[in-house]
Every structure is written in C-alpha cells, then in structure tokens.
Amino acid sequence: MDRDELATRYLDELPYEPYPVQEEALLTWFTADEGVLVCAPTGTGKTLIAEAALFEALHTNKVAYYTTPLIALTEQKFQELQDAAVRWGFSADDVGLVTGNRKVNPDARILVVVAEILLNRLLDSEHQYFDETFAVVMDEFHSFNDPERGAVWELTLGLLPKHIRLMLLSATVGNAIEFLGWLRTQHKRNLRLVQSEDRRIPLNFRWVPDQLLDEQLEIMAAGDDESNYVPALVFCFNRSQCWTIAEQLKGKRLVTKERQKELAGRLEQYDWSQGAGPKLKPILLRGVGVHHAGILPKYRRIVEELFQEKLLSVCMCTETLAAGINLPARSVLLTSLIKGPPGKMKLIDASGAHQMFGRAGRPQYDHEGFVFALPDEDDVKILRWKERYDQIPEDCKDPMLIKAKKRMKKKMPTRNSKRQYWNEDQFEKLRQAPPANLSSKGHLPWRMLAWLIKSSDDVMRLRQFVSRRMLAGKEREQAEKHLFQMLKTMWAGGFVKLDPEPPVPKSVNQSADDKEEDKPEEDTTESIGSFGKLLQAAITDEPSKKPKPKSKSTSVDVPREIEWIPKKVTPTDKLDDFLRFRSINPVFGSYLVKIMGKADEFEQIQLLESVLEVPGSVARDVRLPLDFLVSGELAKSFVDFELIERGILPSHRIWPELPGDPYDIFYEDYPPPIADKVRMLFQSEFPGVHGLRTTPVWIVGDLLKFDGNFQNYVTSRDLTKQEGIVFRHLLRFCLLVQEFLDVCPEGIEPEVWQSRLTLWLETVTKACREVDPVTTDKMLEVGD
Incomplete structure (x- = not known):
C-alpha cells in the first residue's frame, strides 16, 4: 500500500470520528516528507495521532520508536500499543519495551523507549540500529525545555539520520514557528506544523471562595453519574498533605452504598496488612485514593485500577501525576496556587498548571471538564464571617443585634502574618497564561560528551553542536566556554588527552611537584591533589582583558593573553570506566x-x-x-x-x-x-x-x-x-x-x-x- 492507502485504512479503522486537530495532524503526517510537529493542549488525544506512525511502520515492515520522558509513562504506552497492534491484526510481540533497566521484545519492530535509550543507541557507533528505522515519535516533546534533561531531546534531533521521519507531540508552545525555523536552519529538517488551542472537551474554570475542601468535595460527589463532578483529581504540592486531606474526609459521603460494596469486594482481593496498607485500605473504602511517590508501586497500581474503573470518587495526588500518567477525570481541583519553602512560596509555573488543568474532561464520558480552585481556609472563614457580619446593618437600632455585632467583631478571623496566600486574580492569571517557548536548557550531560568523544576526536564537532543550540548569542558563547571547561575537567581526571593542552602557570606546576615529593610513597591518593591544582589553574586561568591605561598619556602596550582553544580530544582507557556510571555523576x-x-x-x-x-x-x-x-x-x-x-x-x-x-x-x-x-x-x-x-x-x-x-x-x-x-x-x-x-x-x-x-x-x-x-x-x- 502507498501512503494514501495507508491513511485511508487507518482512518477507516478508528473506533470514532477524529476531531479537527486529529484529522489535520493525521493527513499532514501521511503527506509530509519529513514529519510533523503537533502542538495541542493536554487531553487532545495525541496518542491516536502517534499510533498512525506505528501503524504505517508495521504495514511497511519497518522499525519505529516511540519515546517518552518517564518510565511509568513508557510502561503505560507499551501496554496501549500492544493492544493496538493486536487490534490491527498483528502480534503483541511486534511491540517491544526498552528502559534503562528492562527489556521486553527488544528486537520488535515497534519499540517503546525512554528518551535516553534512543539517544544511547544513536551514540553507539558499534551497532546499526537505525538502518531499517522508518519513524521516531517523541511524546511529551515540551520536555525539550527541561533544565536537566532537555539536552537529551536536543541532541537526539541532531543525531537522527535524515531518512527517519519525525513526529513531535507537545502541549501548546508559544514559539512553534520559531522552533521549526531553528530546526530547519540548524539541523536541515523540514517539519510541518499542526497546532491548536481547542480541546475536544472544553474546560469550565471555577474559583470557589466560600467552601472548605472537604465540603467542596462532598458537593462535587453529590448526585448521579450524569450530574456530579467526579471522579476528581485533587492536586496537592506535598505528599504529607495528600494523606492529611484523605484522612480528613472520614465520614464524608463520596460514594454510593452500592459502589462502596463493590469497592469492599475488590479490596478484599489484596493484602493490606503491611506498611501503609492498614492506613490506605479504609481510605480507599470511602472512595478516596492516594497517589504519590511515597506510596509503594504495588499500591499505586491498585489505586490507578480502581480510579480507571470509576470506583473511586477522588484521588489525592501530587503534580507529578500531571506529567502523563493516564488517570481520566471529570474534574481537577487545586488546593493551592503557590508552592515552595515557607516564606518563599511562589505562584506555580503556568506550564505545570496547564498540565494539571488538562487532566480534566474524559472524551469518552464527558461533554465538559471542570477545574476548581479553592482559597486558603483562612480566607474562606473570613468571607463567611463577613457575610454574617454584613447581615446586621450598620445603622441597626435593635440593642440585641448591636450587641451581637460587637461580639462578632471581636471574633473576626484574620490572616496569619507568617503565611502566604493566593487569590482569584492569580488563578485567572494562570488560566490566561500563554504557552511557554521552547529553548535549549541545561548543560551538555557528561556521559553524552564522553560518547561524542569516543565517536570522534574532532573538537570542532563538539563546538558545532553547541553553536547549533537554540540559544541567544551570549548564551551560546557561555555554552562553548562551559564545553571547554568540561574538557579541562576530563583532561585533569585523566579521561582524555587534549591537543593543545590547557596552559598551566609554571608556579602551579612547581607547587604540584613539591606536594608530590612531600607525600609518602605508599599514599595512593597523591595524584588527586596535583590534579586539583592543575585543574583549578586551568579553569580559572581565563583570558584576561587588556587593562586600561592609568592616563591618556600612558602609551605602554600590554599584550593580551591568547585564548586556549582545543582542537583534538583523544579518549584514554579510563574513559570506559567513566562511561560505566549511569546512576551517578561519572566524574x-x-x-x-x-x-x-x-x-x-x-x-x-x-x-x-x-x-x-x-x-x-x-x-x-x-x-x-x-x-x-x-x-x-x-x-x-x-x-x-x-x-x-x-x-x-x-x-x-x-x-x-x-x-x-x-x-x-x-x-x-x-x-x-x-x-x-x-x-x-x-x-x-x-x-x-x-x-x-x-x-x-x-x-x-x-x-x-x-x-x-x-x-x-x-x-x-x-x-x-x-x-x-x-x-x-x-x-x-x-x-x-x-x-x-x-x-x-x-x-x-x-x-x-x-x-x-x-x-x-x-x-x-x-x-x-x-x-x-x-x-x-x-x-x-x-x-x-
């Protein structure tokens, strides 16, 4: 089949009509020569778009990669894509999984991997992984902006062979056109853009100023499945708060008796006798889940299953869940809009807030998703007090009412001067915030630099990578200086040889030699101190600026120091040990x-x-x-x-x-x-x-x-x-x-x-x- 026939067949096999952005993205993918960047809000059904590339790979007997930034999300997508392969008439074994510590069907034609695995394979010159590769799908591509891991996506774009088609799936970004321009000029890749700010399930945003959290959740759970606002994800910004709120809901009616009976039967299938089990089981029995990193994975899996089966009305979770784990919810509730250490709290990041907002609204069940935000309970108490206080007019003549008003005034609640608060204007600010721009973030990872050095001894190749980063002029200059600093560090540690070597003042060489003579022969750590002095001098011995003359009449010509620029970097035997470390900074x-x-x-x-x-x-x-x-x-x-x-x-x-x-x-x-x-x-x-x-x-x-x-x-x-x-x-x-x-x-x-x-x-x-x-x-x- 040609690509037109494949597109027709894929669309015919869809279980429902794609909505506009999905249809546009699918048609663009099947007609684009090099690929597509899809920017759409969370909850837009981008997985359906991604599956088109994998459908095409299976029908053309080619290899395709599907990458995500998280192991948990990778595991979830692996299961989904195995189901899809069977639905298309192929075997579940045609889909494989490779993470940093797990392999399933590693020779399959569709490989679901974490982003670092794809990069490691690109850097491995001993294997030809990509000769038969047809496409690479990068899900959650806005991870390009991650300060610590963004370089993984960035370097991958630069190393992928040009015959491979790209599908980049991202939440909305503010500079998509600029990003594609950078991709075209720096990496010679011409991707087409599909972007939309529309959601299939629109969101309804509500600021709730007069309800405490437990009261609001009880209101949301009231009514039948058509009229209530559950299941709901309640986002907290620390794990302790998840437990505290869950335990405060004791006695609240959040599930029907019929559903509670079904819950009881399901919970009896598991052992809750150890660890957090005795605390978690009664909470779950009330229709409340707790999901965060402090919960054992086996318990988190149970919470996910119960929530997806609509047996839980509420799930307390931290914001990491918004990064991609699929827990479909009708509503999202934010318990706060600020986070950080006491006294230094700041408004949450807009992109993170939109990730949380996007968890609301289930395409298969809901016509509308709801995002609720509550103020601090102090503000709720103040508002309620004010409403009661204002019910008694200021010009009231009734002595009893006047006396009651005076008593109320003495008991007026106030804000705590040591706490920070948030308000409706900030909620609106987050809602209206424009999407973030994509740009290069973070430094070149050490292992990545070591792989590049092993594949080529030409420093110019490293400098070209730095020069192609999506950075402003000064930032690009600083990035190159940092590259040279990393090379000095690896040279001082004996991992590489540099030509020319970094200049080291004679006084430093002398002091290092003196120290070495003073050390006893059996001291195996003698070289560490001398390395430190060499490196300290090499790094701090930057080119000095030409000093200004003391006066206009001074005509002394001060020579400027020549800047050190390495040309060749050769790995030593120690570099293999350096690459051995993955769980720790290799230096x-x-x-x-x-x-x-x-x-x-x-x-x-x-x-x-x-x-x-x-x-x-x-x-x-x-x-x-x-x-x-x-x-x-x-x-x-x-x-x-x-x-x-x-x-x-x-x-x-x-x-x-x-x-x-x-x-x-x-x-x-x-x-x-x-x-x-x-x-x-x-x-x-x-x-x-x-x-x-x-x-x-x-x-x-x-x-x-x-x-x-x-x-x-x-x-x-x-x-x-x-x-x-x-x-x-x-x-x-x-x-x-x-x-x-x-x-x-x-x-x-x-x-x-x-x-x-x-x-x-x-x-x-x-x-x-x-x-x-x-x-x-x-x-x-x-x-x-």
Missing part, C-alpha cells in the same frame, strides 16, 4: 573509585547512598545517627587533613569539642558527614562540575541493621507514609552497586570488594522483592 563516580578503598564499610555505604537523591521531607527522617558523624577510616587517613590543609573546613568543625552527652547539642553543630566532606573535597579538586548533588542519608545501612526486613524497618522508623520513597531508594542503590561491581577502588582487594557489594545487593534485593516482587524484578532487569 564523581571515578573520583570515588580513587579514594573509596581506604573507607570502612559504613563509610562506603554512606558515600554510595548519598548520590541517590532523597526528597528533603524524607531526608530529615533518615539522617545519619550521631555516632556515624565521627570520622571513620577514610576521613581520618585522608579527607579530614586535606579539608584543613586546603582551608575548606577549620579543624574545630571536623573535631568539635562535644559535651558529655552528645544529644545536648544540635545535629547541625556536629561535624559534617563523610559524604559532605568528600563532596567538598571533590569540588575543590574539580571546580565547575555540574549535575552533582549529594544527600547524606542512612537507609541501606539502617535496613541492614534490621537484617534486611523492610517492614520492620519502615514501621520502627515511622516511615510507612513514605515507604515508596524508601523502596525506590533501595532499588536505585542496587542499580548503583551493579555499576561499581566491576570497578574496584584502589587499596582494596577485588575479592573483598565484590564480596561486600554482592552481600549488600543480595540483601537489599531480597528485601525489596518481599515487598513488591513485580516492581523489583522489572527495575533490576538488565537494560541497554
């Missing part, structure tokens, strides 16, 4: 390999755990015990003295004079944990390294204390409401340990190192599998 991972052999077992666990980000609200509850803040073997033999010698920390901060009872002083007054110390030392060695965060926590070490019993651990530490965060941290620790298994730190025997890591891996994996075997097995499968 920092290589640094840990250099020093961690001197650490004791507890320090090693702390260092590995610290690179796995834990939300601050949870990190406070899993801080290191005070006993572990005392210097261990690595700190005593190397780190403490280096921090003092370099002036990073004074000695009294490392070895403070503690009172007899250590609990008589504040935690913050104790010496920093080993993870913080090592990060400080690393940053002095490798200044300017971006993308590094550490959070000193004690989760794995504490779990080992409980003999790997997850339930005993979270219950004893009062972490049941955050057990999903803890569970995910443990799985990520397992993935990180796998990366370190074949990279033995200096100063420790490989057998000892592997035996230790294997014990941790087996213990933690077993603990996770006992809690949620499905998620554990999926997460710990080997991926690309």
Whole structure:
C-alpha cells in the first residue's frame, strides 16, 4: 500500500470520528516528507495521532520508536500499543519495551523507549540500529525545555539520520514557528506544523471562595453519574498533605452504598496488612485514593485500577501525576496556587498548571471538564464571617443585634502574618497564561560528551553542536566556554588527552611537584591533589582583558593573553570506566573509585547512598545517627587533613569539642558527614562540575541493621507514609552497586570488594522483592 492507502485504512479503522486537530495532524503526517510537529493542549488525544506512525511502520515492515520522558509513562504506552497492534491484526510481540533497566521484545519492530535509550543507541557507533528505522515519535516533546534533561531531546534531533521521519507531540508552545525555523536552519529538517488551542472537551474554570475542601468535595460527589463532578483529581504540592486531606474526609459521603460494596469486594482481593496498607485500605473504602511517590508501586497500581474503573470518587495526588500518567477525570481541583519553602512560596509555573488543568474532561464520558480552585481556609472563614457580619446593618437600632455585632467583631478571623496566600486574580492569571517557548536548557550531560568523544576526536564537532543550540548569542558563547571547561575537567581526571593542552602557570606546576615529593610513597591518593591544582589553574586561568591605561598619556602596550582553544580530544582507557556510571555523576563516580578503598564499610555505604537523591521531607527522617558523624577510616587517613590543609573546613568543625552527652547539642553543630566532606573535597579538586548533588542519608545501612526486613524497618522508623520513597531508594542503590561491581577502588582487594557489594545487593534485593516482587524484578532487569 502507498501512503494514501495507508491513511485511508487507518482512518477507516478508528473506533470514532477524529476531531479537527486529529484529522489535520493525521493527513499532514501521511503527506509530509519529513514529519510533523503537533502542538495541542493536554487531553487532545495525541496518542491516536502517534499510533498512525506505528501503524504505517508495521504495514511497511519497518522499525519505529516511540519515546517518552518517564518510565511509568513508557510502561503505560507499551501496554496501549500492544493492544493496538493486536487490534490491527498483528502480534503483541511486534511491540517491544526498552528502559534503562528492562527489556521486553527488544528486537520488535515497534519499540517503546525512554528518551535516553534512543539517544544511547544513536551514540553507539558499534551497532546499526537505525538502518531499517522508518519513524521516531517523541511524546511529551515540551520536555525539550527541561533544565536537566532537555539536552537529551536536543541532541537526539541532531543525531537522527535524515531518512527517519519525525513526529513531535507537545502541549501548546508559544514559539512553534520559531522552533521549526531553528530546526530547519540548524539541523536541515523540514517539519510541518499542526497546532491548536481547542480541546475536544472544553474546560469550565471555577474559583470557589466560600467552601472548605472537604465540603467542596462532598458537593462535587453529590448526585448521579450524569450530574456530579467526579471522579476528581485533587492536586496537592506535598505528599504529607495528600494523606492529611484523605484522612480528613472520614465520614464524608463520596460514594454510593452500592459502589462502596463493590469497592469492599475488590479490596478484599489484596493484602493490606503491611506498611501503609492498614492506613490506605479504609481510605480507599470511602472512595478516596492516594497517589504519590511515597506510596509503594504495588499500591499505586491498585489505586490507578480502581480510579480507571470509576470506583473511586477522588484521588489525592501530587503534580507529578500531571506529567502523563493516564488517570481520566471529570474534574481537577487545586488546593493551592503557590508552592515552595515557607516564606518563599511562589505562584506555580503556568506550564505545570496547564498540565494539571488538562487532566480534566474524559472524551469518552464527558461533554465538559471542570477545574476548581479553592482559597486558603483562612480566607474562606473570613468571607463567611463577613457575610454574617454584613447581615446586621450598620445603622441597626435593635440593642440585641448591636450587641451581637460587637461580639462578632471581636471574633473576626484574620490572616496569619507568617503565611502566604493566593487569590482569584492569580488563578485567572494562570488560566490566561500563554504557552511557554521552547529553548535549549541545561548543560551538555557528561556521559553524552564522553560518547561524542569516543565517536570522534574532532573538537570542532563538539563546538558545532553547541553553536547549533537554540540559544541567544551570549548564551551560546557561555555554552562553548562551559564545553571547554568540561574538557579541562576530563583532561585533569585523566579521561582524555587534549591537543593543545590547557596552559598551566609554571608556579602551579612547581607547587604540584613539591606536594608530590612531600607525600609518602605508599599514599595512593597523591595524584588527586596535583590534579586539583592543575585543574583549578586551568579553569580559572581565563583570558584576561587588556587593562586600561592609568592616563591618556600612558602609551605602554600590554599584550593580551591568547585564548586556549582545543582542537583534538583523544579518549584514554579510563574513559570506559567513566562511561560505566549511569546512576551517578561519572566524574564523581571515578573520583570515588580513587579514594573509596581506604573507607570502612559504613563509610562506603554512606558515600554510595548519598548520590541517590532523597526528597528533603524524607531526608530529615533518615539522617545519619550521631555516632556515624565521627570520622571513620577514610576521613581520618585522608579527607579530614586535606579539608584543613586546603582551608575548606577549620579543624574545630571536623573535631568539635562535644559535651558529655552528645544529644545536648544540635545535629547541625556536629561535624559534617563523610559524604559532605568528600563532596567538598571533590569540588575543590574539580571546580565547575555540574549535575552533582549529594544527600547524606542512612537507609541501606539502617535496613541492614534490621537484617534486611523492610517492614520492620519502615514501621520502627515511622516511615510507612513514605515507604515508596524508601523502596525506590533501595532499588536505585542496587542499580548503583551493579555499576561499581566491576570497578574496584584502589587499596582494596577485588575479592573483598565484590564480596561486600554482592552481600549488600543480595540483601537489599531480597528485601525489596518481599515487598513488591513485580516492581523489583522489572527495575533490576538488565537494560541497554
């Protein structure tokens, strides 16, 4: 079949008539030579458009990729596309899944992948993945704007072979025409544009100034399925609030007796005896779901199923759900319009707000979607007071009413001076806010730079990539400087050779040599300090500006320093170890390999755990015990003295004079944990390294204390409401340990190192599998 016949057949097989933007996008796709950018609001049915490209690939026996930014969304789309393939007369095995840690049918013609997998395959010069590839669909393409991961989409666009058609699916963007112009001039790709601001299900926005949240939800749930406003997603901006609101709804009538009876039968199919189960089950029985990262994945899956089956009236969720997880709702309710730390809260981002708004309205059930926003309960109480107060006229002559009015005035509610509030004008501002513009964000990721270096030693290729970024002139110049800084860092760490090498002042070379002579021969960390001084000088030794003469009569000609520009970058053997690290900043991972052999077992666990980000609200509850803040073997033999010698920390901060009872002083007054110390030392060695965060926590070490019993651990530490965060941290620790298994730190025997890591891996994996075997097995499968 030619493309016209394919288009006709695809349209004929649709279960319902496409609405205008879908029809336009489909016809554009089947007539465009290179592809299409579709910009339409959330909830416009862009999946139906995406499936056209996959339909065409299957019927022409070609390969197609479908990418998303989230593993959870990828899993969901994988199931949907398998169902679609069967519906079209093909096998479910014609659709495969590849994430960072899981593969299903990896040789299938339709591959559903997270965005990083597609980029990794493009950077892999040893395999010819794309000879038979017909199309690439990039869903949620507005992720191009993500400050941390946006470069993934950007570099992918530049590396995809020109024979591959592109379908970019995005929420509405403000500069779509400018973006396509940039794509045409910088990457020689001519995509056609289909954009719309219309939704198939229009949204009705309502500011509700006079109802408290529990009252409003009861009002929304009243009536039959035709007249009520549920199911509803209630967006909160922290996980604790999700639980608090859900528990406040006790006694509220949110589901009918018939539906509650059906719920009870469904809930009996599952085991709710452990962790958050005993808290979650009675909440679900009232028709209320809780869905956020603190919930174990097995419980989240149940909540999703019940909500999709319309057995739940309300689901409390955080804004991450708006990023793509499909929980169809009639209504969306925002409990606040501001977020952030106390005293520094700001109005939520407009693009994020529109993502949440777009979750309202189900095409298959609703003619209209509803977006409700409520003020703070203080403002509701003030409004209600004012309405009652104004019922008594100011010129009232009745003594009893006058007395009542005076009593009411004394009890007038007020706003809290220490809190921040929001209002209807801000709600309207978010509603009317224009869509965000697409532009290049963030720095080039380290692993991405390493892959590019392995594929070509020409620095000009790297500079060309930077020059093609969607940046303003000054930003582009800064991006190139940052590229050179990254190359200096990799050179100083021994990962690459540069031609010409960065200029280093003689005084620095001399001081580095002097330090090396002073070190004892058995010190395996001697090269770290000299690298640091070389790198510090190389990075800070930027071209100086020509100084201005002291007066007009001065005629001294001051020569300007020549700017260093590398021409060739050659990888060393160490670059392969650098690329081994995926769960950790690879520069920092290589640094840990250099020093961690001197650490004791507890320090090693702390260092590995610290690179796995834990939300601050949870990190406070899993801080290191005070006993572990005392210097261990690595700190005593190397780190403490280096921090003092370099002036990073004074000695009294490392070895403070503690009172007899250590609990008589504040935690913050104790010496920093080993993870913080090592990060400080690393940053002095490798200044300017971006993308590094550490959070000193004690989760794995504490779990080992409980003999790997997850339930005993979270219950004893009062972490049941955050057990999903803890569970995910443990799985990520397992993935990180796998990366370190074949990279033995200096100063420790490989057998000892592997035996230790294997014990941790087996213990933690077993603990996770006992809690949620499905998620554990999926997460710990080997991926690309």
